[in-house]
Amino acid sequence: MPLDTKQLKRLLSAVEDTREDEIHCDECLAGMAEFAETQLVGMEVPAAVQRIQAHILTCPECTEEFELLLEILRSSSSDLP
Amino acid sequence: MRAPRTNEEWLLDLRSEGAAQTRALEDLRAYLLLALRGSMKRDGPVPENLVEDVVQDALVRALDHLDRFEGRSRFTTWATTIAVRTAMTELRRRRWKDVSLDELVTGDALSPERSIDPLESPENQAAQLEIVRVLRDVLDNQLSERQRTAIVAEMRGLPQEEIARRLGLSRNAVYKLGHDARKKLKRGLEASGLDAAELRAAFS
């Protein structure tokens, strides 16, 4: 079945965000911890981590994993050892 | 309760053998169990043995890849990224296990009837029709079969690792297929003279 309007919009915005030199998911995972910690304290994103941020913009799975990680880290200050 | 380990102490303990390693593994297991138990519940109940299996897998993976930890975050944050990916991979596998890739990608990827918003103004509908024409041309004539499969399945919501499983590829390889497809689609739109502002306006 052809893509519906919503899926077509998603395709267009993914195409618009596309860069020539994107990193893949494993490289993103390797830098995700550092990116998450800078986000939590509101630090400016270091240049080396900006590629992680760009990947997360275009990758729904890494976005989902990053959000879960942030959620865990936010609760970890109170609940975790 | 003992003071939390520094990154160096985690590495030292996990790389040691005997009691120090056992204790560090138990502490890390307890940390990850607590972390995942709390957060994985947000999408509905998760069987306890699933969390335990995921944490066990993540511990093995973390131990195997200790040399990849570069010390640029807390060690526990790094270990959590591994546990999160392991957990999500397993959840996605369960959620999508009955979905066939063929059914998602067979037939036309786009069609004026289904892809264009009938409630839009005639001008926007005309612009959308032109966009659909350009994208269809790239999808049907310029992408390899695998690139087309990856990008269409992705837009239909199938996670990349589930596409990968069905094609016998890694998640990285599927990401690359999708990336190559997006680059070709982007060039196709640019070549047709449609700019980003026009694209956005057509679907405002």
Ligand SMILES: [Zn+2]
């Ligand atoms: Zn990714």
